[in-house]
Amino acid sequence: MTVPQYSRRGSKYEPRTAARGTDAVRTSAMIASLDAEGRDTVSAPFGHALVELAKTRPDIVGLSADLSKYTDLHIFAQAYPERFYQMGMAEGLLMSAAAGLAREGFTPFATTYAVFAARRAYDFIAMAIAEENLPVKIVCALPGLTTGYGPSHQATEDMAIMRAMPNMVVIDPCDAVEVAQATHAIASYNGPAYMRLLRGQVANVLGVYNYNFELGRAKMLREGEDVLIISSGIMTMRALDAAQALAQDGIGVAVLHSPTIKPLDQETILAQARKNGRLVVVAENHSITGGLGDAVAKTLMTNDVFVPLRQIGLPDAFLDAGALPTLHDQYGITVERIAAQLRCWLDQ
């Protein structure tokens, strides 16, 4: 079936000139599980980890602003209905009330989408939670480009916003293993934390690496002589696959996974960047402004480590709507596009 194609590019509402035709992919559901890329998946790792934690931690409570089902918090709500608070579609209240519960000795996990926490609720997080260093855990779905619904739901700058907030720990986990481990880690950390959430069926990437999340630590997942990729979130999964592809051509790509964006593991990053003149590439599911790339660049520059540095990330722009595979290709964050980009840089 031929679908008429229109684009917002060029003049307003102009029909798209180079239609994708039959290649066009349907926009997926707003919050479909990400493609696991051939890996095993785990269902709702955050929700199950929180239920596990709650068995021995009566201080843990959960709150959501009408998005418990879409942040896997419904698993917790079903297990502990009396410890779950539905705050309604009110993100300012969500954060304020979480702060109030923390004042009374509880450890609240507050969930919503990353766009709503980072943009709408910023002042409430800053003043009610971060300024007082309260142990509220903000866990947010749809990080970066993980929905095709357009800028209203694409949190492309959430880490930049949260990094700028004093006292806030910022975590961008890669997979189901890490989501579960990081949930335990932030519950034990006595202060505010922001964690990007992968929900639904979540890939198991790190299981084969005997991985153990530690707050504030980056971990080497793969060694390589030519390129050092420093990555977070789902981009670590993509970086590992790109490294695998390039290895077949004799190109050695190391992958340093840095899930804690703040505080950044400067020690490990500096030590790795200083090794044998590799091209250093930062890869993140986030705007190239204000995220891991900027954090790494600043760390290297202010420590006199002058190495070739490149960024793979989302442009500093409001992104298009569409189907995720199409968008990931368009913005250069698929395995194929990453591998091609690395070859291109190495050939220069």
Added chain:
Amino acid sequence: MTGASGGNMSLAQRAWAIRRNALLMGEVQGQGYIGQALGVADVLAVSYFHAMRYRATDPEWEGRDRFYLSIGHYAIALYAALIEAGILPEEEIATYGMDDSRLPMSGMASYTPGMEITGGSLGHGLGIAVGAALGLKRKKNPAFIYNLLSDGELGEGSTWEAVMSATQWHLDNLIAIVDFNNQQADGPVRAALAQGPEAPKWQAFGWFAQEVDGNDLDAVVAAFDAARNHPAPCPRVIICNTKMCRGISFLEAREKTHFIRVEADEWAKALAEHEGKKPR
């Protein structure tokens, strides 16, 4: 609940002392939100010397009623009450707003004993109060959360998020106090977002709402008693209509009172007039 000035004092004497403390702090900085402090002194006197349970020597006592000051710029008023309550020493009046003081110009929880939350960014206090009220209920702690907010703060949408949620969760341990003096930074609150009668709005949201003359101690006492003892499982609000600069005639007469300028010699004049009004 015996304060710094000793026991068996009348509420009028407490309110008088709160106004005096505030005037002395205003004089330290030569400026400020003295108008609000003078206006709300009677409400604070009833809060700290009639309604609330607390221990002056242990401001974090788990059984205390919590007093959340949303409106950070009213810090001068709350410090004045905390001093009168014996939670803060009177000597610190001289440090108000100074470097390294525990009494900053805007109220912050980490600076001052008895200052429960960091206010100042308006529209936060009632939401925090909702969470704390939920927490108290989880702990089966019978304490009340009092939240003093301002009329201008009712323009913040987040206040109404909290208003709805408090009803949703049947927070009968939450008492909101609105200081309605009809003055915000740019002029009258009534010329901005506050339209229509106040109490019916809260009632429509499911609250037990009372509206009183906030400078009539007997009326305020009755309203606090009714709020605490109301049988329905709903949150409570007391809208207190107050007069900015209450008690100091030449300041009351000023047109713009949100952040008033008081000349150096006028503080002595204000304190002298206040001294003359000391209740016996």
